[in-house]
Amino acid sequence: MKKGFLIISTVCLLAGDALAQAPAPGAAAQPAPAAAPVPISDVEVKSVEAPKADVRAKGDPDGSLTGTVADVPVADAKKGLTIADVINQVGQNKIAINFVWTLVAGFLVMFMQAGFALVETGLCRAKNANHTMMMNFVVYAVGMLAYWLIGFPLQMGGVGAVANLGGTPPLNAEHTITLFGKAFGIFGKNGFFLTQGGTYDVGVMVLFLFHMVFMDTALTIVTGSCAERWKFAAFIVSSFLMGAFTYPLFANWAWGGGWLANLGTNFGLGKGYCDFAGSGVVHAVGGLSALAMSILLGPRIGKYTRQGKPNVIPGHDIVLVLAGCFILAFGWFGFNPGSTLGASGNGNLRIGSIAVNTMLAGMAGSLSAMLYMWIRYGKPDASMSGNGLLAGLVAITAPSGFVNTVGATMIGLVAGVLVCLSVEFVDRVLKVDDPVGAISVHGANGLWGVISVGLFADGKSNYGGSWNGVNGSVTGLFYGDASQLVAQLIGVATLIGFVFTLTFVLNLVVEFVVGQRVSAKAELEGLDLPEIGALGYPEFELKAGVVKGA
Amino acid sequence: MILAGIVVTFLGFLISVSSVALSSSVGGRIAVVLIGMAVSLFGIIGLLNRAYLRNAIWKK
Numbered sequence: 001m002k003k004g005f006l007i008i009s010t011v012c013l014l015a016g017d018a019l020a021q022a023p024a025p026g027a028a029a030q031p032a033p034a035a036a037p038v039p040i041s042d043v044e045v046k047s048v049e050a051p052k053a054d055v056r057a058k059g060d061p062d063g064s065l066t067g068t069v070a071d072v073p074v075a076d077a078k079k080g081l082t083i084a085d086v087i088n089q090v091g092q093n094k095i096a097i098n099f100v101w102t103l104v105a106g107f108l109v110m111f112m113q114a115g116f117a118l119v120e121t122g123l124c125r126a127k128n129a130n131h132t133m134m135m136n137f138v139v140y141a142v143g144m145l146a147y148w149l150i151g152f153p154l155q156m157g158g159v160g161a162v163a164n165l166g167g168t169p170p171l172n173a174e175h176t177i178t179l180f181g182k183a184f185g186i187f188g189k190n191g192f193f194l195t196q197g198g199t200y201d202v203g204v205m206v207l208f209l210f211h212m213v214f215m216d217t218a219l220t221i222v223t224g225s226c227a228e229r230w231k232f233a234a235f236i237v238s239s240f241l242m243g244a245f246t247y248p249l250f251a252n253w254a255w256g257g258g259w260l261a262n263l264g265t266n267f268g269l270g271k272g273y274c275d276f277a278g279s280g281v282v283h284a285v286g287g288l289s290a291l292a293m294s295i296l297l298g299p300r301i302g303k304y305t306r307q308g309k310p311n312v313i314p315g316h317d318i319v320l321v322l323a324g325c326f327i328l329a330f331g332w333f334g335f336n337p338g339s340t341l342g343a344s345g346n347g348n349l350r351i352g353s354i355a356v357n358t359m360l361a362g363m364a365g366s367l368s369a370m371l372y373m374w375i376r377y378g379k380p381d382a383s384m385s386g387n388g389l390l391a392g393l394v395a396i397t398a399p400s401g402f403v404n405t406v407g408a409t410m411i412g413l414v415a416g417v418l419v420c421l422s423v424e425f426v427d428r429v430l431k432v433d434d435p436v437g438a439i440s441v442h443g444a445n446g447l448w449g450v451i452s453v454g455l456f457a458d459g460k461s462n463y464g465g466s467w468n469g470v471n472g473s474v475t476g477l478f479y480g481d482a483s484q485l486v487a488q489l490i491g492v493a494t495l496i497g498f499v500f501t502l503t504f505v506l507n508l509v510v511e512f513v514v515g516q517r518v519s520a521k522a523e524l525e526g527l528d529l530p531e532i533g534a535l536g537y538p539e540f541e542l543k544a545g546v547v548k549g550a
Numbered sequence: 551m552i553l554a555g556i557v558v559t560f561l562g563f564l565i566s567v568s569s570v571a572l573s574s575s576v577g578g579r580i581a582v583v584l585i586g587m588a589v590s591l592f593g594i595i596g597l598l599n600r601a602y603l604r605n606a607i608w609k610k
Contacts (some may be wrong), residue, residue: 008596032576037598131582144566180571196562215572239586267570269570269579291594295594295599295602296602296603298606298607299607299608303608304606304608304610305608306608308606308608327576371591395556430595430599431599431603431606432599445568482576482580483576485580486576486579486583489566489580489583489584489587490566490567490569490570490583492565492587493562493563493566493567493583493586493587493590494563496559496562496563496585496587496590496594497559497561497562497563497564497566497586497589497590497593498560500559500590501556501559501563503562504556504559504598505556507580508552523556
């Protein structure tokens with residue numbers, strides 16, 4: 001009896017609840033007409049009361065009294081608060097949100113330098129730990145100097161208005177040449193020393209910081225592939241040249257209003273070359289420069305037998321490597337979502353989607369690389385699992401703002417396998433020595449990331465209604481726009497044909513002037529003492545390597 | 551050989567860029583860009599790298 005009463009009363013309660021939530025018949029079909037906008041007058045603005053001083057003096061434990069009308073700055077104290085003051089504050093709030101977002105994202109990217117340092121040092125032998133760490137440390141300063149003096153103006157001096165950062169109007173001078181009847185932007189001309197051309201500007205400063213740490217990421221990729229045999233002085237000169245010329249030129253073409261970005265407006269190729277956060281601009285530039293440098297330097301002593309068969313030269317600390325990979329994955333949340341250059345307005349709420357795409361692609365890359373190695377060699381290789389994570393992150397960098405989660409996962413899956421195949425190809429077929437796999441992680445997967453925009457971009461993103469001056473959203477081949485793929489392929493061809501060549505030629509000059517490679521004696525001894533003057537691990541007794549002659 | 555590698559690699563880039571003028575169709579442009587890429591890759595792998603491998607350190 002009791003049981004029956006309980007069941008009946010529960011059913012009645014649930015039914016009542018459901019009925020209470022159900023809309024009245026016809027109510028859902030006829031939405032209430034929108035209320036006509038009510039004009040607000042200065043009088044009404046002035047009537048908004050701030051919390052009383054005695055109330056405020058008691059503190060604000062729930063936060064309801066902090067941030068009120070009392071905090072809106074007034075332009076003219078005699079007039080008091082006006083609508084103009086309120087509107088100005090709204091505008092400044094939007095830009096402030098974007099400034100803080102972009103700066104914090106830039107700080108995260110800066111921290112990636114630590115990740116790169118750990119990964120590269122861990123993958124090298126202990127006898128070169130100090131040298132490898134120092135290259136990763138010093139590249140930050142050398143790159144920044146080059147970028148402040150020369151690189152930033154070349155890259156962004158003609159970018160025009162960056163709406164999310166308040167306009168950046170001083171960056172308005174782009175050098176162009178006419179080709180095929182169209183203007184081709186080649187390099188910017190404003191912003192030297194961040195003062196020339198009126199560039200002593202708050203928005204320009206935010207833009208500089210964000211792009212500076214991107215540039216430094218590209219530079220530090222090369223130190224990995226050239227580790228254990230690169231002369232420190234040559235490394236400094238080479239890195240300066242890359243930060244001043246090689247990186248900024250391609251970055252101008254892609255991001256600074258240059259000719260690649262304008263392939264859409266000039267030749268009807270989709271939305272022009274699209275590289276949301278830099279699979280091409282940062283990673284492929286770094287990876288292809290790494291390839292050029294590795295060819296030029298030649299392999300380490302002991303890497304190949306006299307018959308040309310590759311030896312494995314294991315790194316000295318896998319703990320450093322995987323910890324570094326995690327730091328990099330963390331920093332990537334600044335890299336990709338930060339590339340909106342804002343969190344408010346112009347479709348910037350897509351930062352959530354970009355962040356999720358980033359983590360999914362990293363996951364997919366790590367898993368597919370691990371599984372590939374497991375199936376092929378019988379064990380899940382730790383360093384390749386780490387490289388798979390990085391490969392997925394590199395590949396999603398360009399498409400992160402334009403694809404959905406399924407696309408992001410597929411891009412990451414391909415990247416994980418691609419990095420394994422590429423490492424084998426570089427090692428065995430090309431016989432190019434790359435101690436950390438930078439050419440494969442950043443070069444091969446940077447190019448894959450660029451191409452994947454032209455395949456997987458789903459046409460759903462909307463950053464202010466247009467991209468690179470072309471209305472609509474970026475759409476790839478699988479979603480109906482084959483011309484976008486052409487723009488992406490031209491970008492890839494430029495990376496391979498131009499960036500590689502420029503890096504090679506500049507470093508050929510360095511080779512003749514400074515000399516790129518350390519002596520065989522220094523290499524066998526380890527570069528810590530001959531190049532840096534101190535051992536990385538002075539209390540350790542270092543054994544001769546597993547590899548003959550290493 | 552090194553100089554030839556540099557020239558051929560750069561030539562591939564020029565071929566790819568000229569695709570925008572050589573053809574107006576998507577298919578035509580893709581074909582020209584891919585030819586340019588292949589030329590650049592030949593310059594890197596077939597000429598430059600081979601030139602360096604000829605005097606590779608392990609052969610000494």
